[in-house]
Amino acid sequence: MSPVADDEATGIHCRLDELLAERDMTLTRLSELVGVSIVNLSVLKNDRAKAIRYSTLSAICVALDCGVGDLLVRADA
């Protein structure tokens, strides 16, 4: 799946970087826990994803022990 082009802002920011740093967890480890490839997690982390499956969202929140609102925030907020 190709990521969003730079000029197609979604208005949503993914705080994956911040949450991983708070928990001292690497993207590789998260990939193992969640079952999503590092490439796709990187796409998510860099706000280049256009859509996310509920199953992926749920798995990430369980792995990071956080809520959806902790992970995804408005980009203009």
Next chain:
Amino acid sequence: MVGVIGLVLLALLVAILVSLVRVVRAEPGGFGGRWVVDLARRLSLLAAVILGGLGILRAVSSLAGDSVEITMPVRTPYWPQPGVTNLIGPTARVTDGGFDSADVTVAGLSATARALWGAGLALQAVVVVTVCLLISASCQNLLRGNAFVPLIARMAGVAALVVLFGGLAAQVLQGIAGVMASSQVLTVTGWTAPTVDASAPETNWPFPAHFPPISWWPMGIAILLGAFAALIRYGERLQRDVEGLV
């Protein structure tokens, strides 16, 4: 010509076996794996080159050679009658039907008939090469992970038109050439015989055909290719819908 074709077929068979062994060894995932797609790509490319080349060769030789290998229709199904009575050997007899065409080598055929036959062979080669290239390009894109690209849909659409018009036109041209050959070979305006038997048919010769036979397989294949093009376009839309999905 037959010997050359035999050697080419043998070479194609060897190439197929070598490709099969190499690909299976490289990806031992059984049928349905990438190796099947890769094999289809290689074979279709090979077929495009060989069958296209053979087609052009046959088209040129129909114009340049002394004699032409041609399919010659006859007017009604023809069954040869023995020139003797009380035939010994056969335990059964034909009660109906016979040959309605013959694959023959004809010498002295007119230039027009040769040209039409050659043009039909060339068109046939174009049809075969087009389909082979479509298969090869589709497999190539599938191996790259881009199964649904607009180019493949366009190629499939073009291939459908080429098969429909090229396939039908090739049949018409070859059919007309065959009818001309039939007329030139089988039209009898007079005969002589050592003895005359008024009760026997004049020559026991098949009658020349008036109309070429037409088969509608190009229409069926064109419809399939059109459906394939629509499938690719639908897949492309689905792929766009899930672009950027994690």
